[in-house]
Amino acid sequence: MAHILLRYGEIHLKGQNQRFFLDALVRNVRESIADLGRAQVRHAFGALVGRLRKIFGVVSLSPVQVASPVLPDIAGAAVDIVGAALRVRTGIATFKVDTRRADKRFPLTSMETSREVGQTVQHRFPQLQARMDDPDLLVRIDIRDQAYLSSETIPGPGGLPYGTGGRALALISGGIDSPVASWLGARRGVTIIPVHFHSFPFTSERSKEKVLDLCRVLAGYTGPLGVWIVFFTDIQRAIQLSVPDGLRVLVLRRMMMRIADRLAEQERAAAVITGENLGQVASQTIESIAAINAVTRLLVLRPVIGVDKMEIVARAEAIGTYEISIRPYEDCCSLFVPPHPRTQPGLGEADEAERGLPISALIDAAVQRSERLTITPRWARDTLPVGS
Ligand code: ATP
Ligand code: MG
Numbered sequence: 001m002a003h004i005l006l007r008y009g010e011i012h013l014k015g016q017n018q019r020f021f022l023d024a025l026v027r028n029v030r031e032s033i034a035d036l037g038r039a040q041v042r043h044a045f046g047a048l049v050g051r052l053r054k055i056f057g058v059v060s061l062s063p064v065q066v067a068s069p070v071l072p073d074i075a076g077a078a079v080d081i082v083g084a085a086l087r088v089r090t091g092i093a094t095f096k097v098d099t100r101r102a103d104k105r106f107p108l109t110s111m112e113t114s115r116e117v118g119q120t121v122q123h124r125f126p127q128l129q130a131r132m133d134d135p136d137l138l139v140r141i142d143i144r145d146q147a148y149l150s151s152e153t154i155p156g157p158g159g160l161p162y163g164t165g166g167r168a169l170a171l172i173s174g175g176i177d178s179p180v181a182s183w184l185g186a187r188r189g190v191t192i193i194p195v196h197f198h199s200f201p202f203t204s205e206r207s208k209e210k211v212l213d214l215c216r217v218l219a220g221y222t223g224p225l226g227v228w229i230v231f232f233t234d235i236q237r238a239i240q241l242s243v244p245d246g247l248r249v250l251v252l253r254r255m256m257m258r259i260a261d262r263l264a265e266q267e268r269a270a271a272v273i274t275g276e277n278l279g280q281v282a283s284q285t286i287e288s289i290a291a292i293n294a295v296t297r298l299l300v301l302r303p304v305i306g307v308d309k310m311e312i313v314a315r316a317e318a319i320g321t322y323e324i325s326i327r328p329y330e331d332c333c334s335l336f337v338p339p340h341p342r343t344q345p346g347l348g349e350a351d352e353a354e355r356g357l358p359i360s361a362l363i364d365a366a367v368q369r370s371e372r373l374t375i376t377p378r379w380a381r382d383t384l385p386v387g388s
Helices: 010-033 038-043 045-052 071-088 110-124 177-187 205-222 233-242 245-267 286-293 309-319 347-353 359-368
Strands: 002-008 058-067 094-101 137-143 147-150 167-171 191-198 225-231 271-273 299-301 371-375
Touching (some): 002 045, 002 147, 058 071, 071 137, 110 137, 167 245, 177 191, 177 205, 177 271, 191 245, 205 371, 225 245, 225 359, 233 245, 245 271, 245 286, 245 359, 286 347
Parallel strands (some): 167 271
Antiparallel strands (some): 002 058
């Protein structure tokens, strides 16, 4: 009978609160696979692993074979595992058996167990050589209530179980950075509520679809997400009419923050996550970020503030958002970018530039015309490939 062993890391450090984090982890695991029946689990093992490897808090996982904790059974299971690995992988010439013994009542030491099992494997597969350093195949044996054997370790995302770290809005633009920032926040256990500012017809319906697709990818890690699409067109028009062009992007961002403030009340969120990153563009100098920050009472989290672009791209590829983020689209702000944006606006300058704007009326109207959608993970709609 095939099982999957999940390993968690940081939760070990949580002392008194460990139970709280473990319960959340177990709940999230259950929910992520709740729609799979037994037959599907058996036929779509790959799909199952694909879901479990996205659960925050999981450091790694392994398909395992379970044997009763007596040497002959363990050795037999090891032979099965090695045989299976030889069938699916080419180029295995060397192997090693590594044992960990949580149950010290087991009569052999870890070393003795590894040696005994290794000899059985060697006897059965004479073409293989035992090698301690860098073997082609590592058979891990965990002896607990039962013995768990695995030959494959698949990395998980790490972090803390989703839902254990408070609530934050996540401002998602459709670019590369904000989905990564949102993911990093969620990986620390923060419940995220994505917010996208949409300026139809300045930006097309496709740019909204793009953001929803990004949210579907994120939902693969978090489970269903509540997503706000804010009607931003009128605000964009108003800014165009009354704000000097060098300060328009800055004012646009400040309006986003003010709306986030308002939505956060409804969502009982105390923080907002952005993909801001120092120095990338004119609106992301220290002076500009400070001027944006000045209009909100929320805690602003900027998980990628000091991360190099190449690293953000690598992360976006790993989590699966990159391909979507690079789809061509119109950014509401790029329509605005003047030849010479102000890079070091004073706080007073932004206030001055906003003088002609009916700020609270604009915010009320935008919030009123916003919609809140529920986005489910991509897999929730996929039919699982049988036999994968
Ligand atoms: P990204 O790659 O996330 O677009 P960026 O480096 O291009 O980031 P900007 O476009 O200047 O940066 O935006 C800074 C941040 O403001 C974004 O990371 C995002 O959090 C937020 N933001 C910008 N535009 C929008 C939008 N239309 N809807 C929601 N949030 C937005
Ligand atoms: Mg952008």
